Amino acid sequence: MAKYGKGRAAAALLTLSAALGTLSVANAAPARAAPKVHTIVMNKMAYGPSPTGLRAGDVILWVNKDMFRHTATARDKSFNVDLPAGKSARMIVKKAGLTNYYCIYHPGMKGQLAVAK
Numbered sequence: 001m002a003k004y005g006k007g008r009a010a011a012a013l014l015t016l017s018a019a020l021g022t023l024s025v026a027n028a029a030p031a032r033a034a035p036k037v038h039t040i041v042m043n044k045m046a047y048g049p050s051p052t053g054l055r056a057g058d059v060i061l062w063v064n065k066d067m068f069r070h071t072a073t074a075r076d077k078s079f080n081v082d083l084p085a086g087k088s089a090r091m092i093v094k095k096a097g098l099t100n101y102y103c104i105y106h107p108g109m110k111g112q113l114a115v116a117k
């Protein structure tokens with residue numbers, strides 16, 4: 001009987017701590033707006049326009065609508081997205097500032113990301 005009672009108390013404590021854990025998560029309000037998803041389309045051997053309002057932590061969805069394989073490769077090697085024809089991929093923007101990128105298969109394809117902190 002005593003054993004049963006202890007078990008009940010432990011279970012109640014677990015429930016309580018779980019509830020507190022939920023509360024503290026709910027109270028941790030984000031300091032800034034949630035990350036946004038920006039799309040850059042590769043089509044007809046060119047990148048679509050660079051998104052405005054990019055911030056570090058945002059996501060870029062690269063979409064290759066072309067019939068060729070393309071990459072988005074940063075000149076400073078901070079990212080490299082390699083996409084077969086018709087594929088897409090998500091990339092988290094990590095670095096603030098200006099980053100030039102190009103396609104390693106078609107060096108005439110060029111773009112630039114402008115990322116705020």
Ligand SMILES: [Cu+2]
Nearest residue numbers: 070103105106
């Ligand atoms: Cu290419």
